Amino acid sequence: SGTIVVAVDGPAGSGKSSVSKASARKLGFAYLDTGAAYRALSWFVVQRRLDPTDSAAVIDAIADFDYRIGTDPSGGDPADTGVFVGDHDVTEAIREPDVTAVVSAIARVPEVRTYLTGLFRTIIRRTERPGIVVEGRDITTVVAPDAQVRILLTASEEARIARRSAELVGQSAAHVGEQLHRRDRADSRVVDFMNAADGVTTVDSTDLDFDQTVDAVIEVVHSVT
């Protein structure tokens, strides 16, 4: 199809989600947060009280994992999608520390990655808008390596910790920094999202504010479409 795919990868705290969402909104494109699916499966594993490091149990759980994303049917913002597992609205629960703590363990199971990658490709294929912004860790390299637009969104570790700390009110910068560092290190063993692959444009947001970062992303999109 003629759908324009904008692939955005980057580490935790790079502003990836908020920047991708705002860019999708400005472009009139759909938006897919792939991390939310990894988080939703992690929520499901926690809910079932499974051991997140027990790959066989996690793989079994995939069979019962009913993942849905939904836009407000009353005509809400297309970039604002709720996350559901079966009948449970887990939009907020998937951001909780107990889910964040196990997501890297879930995400390193190859069967999980294969399953979710298939799901993401189906969602991309079914996009009804002129384009879709897809955001995660392995979008430019694995999920949509043939995307028309491929961006690595980076920021210095200091900037990322400062942004995350501002979001997570009540947690010390030291604690937030340690969690972020630990998750990036675990995730880096599975996919390389710290270095731009061939043909991927790096947008470094360290010295940019939110609007400037969104503009930089849109500029990359316009330069190739």
Ligand code: C5P
């Ligand atoms: O983007 P976010 O921080 O919400 O992603 C949560 C987790 O999901 C990451 O820490 C990583 O373990 C996993 N993930 C992944 N591949 C993606 C997106 C997310 O492994 N494309």
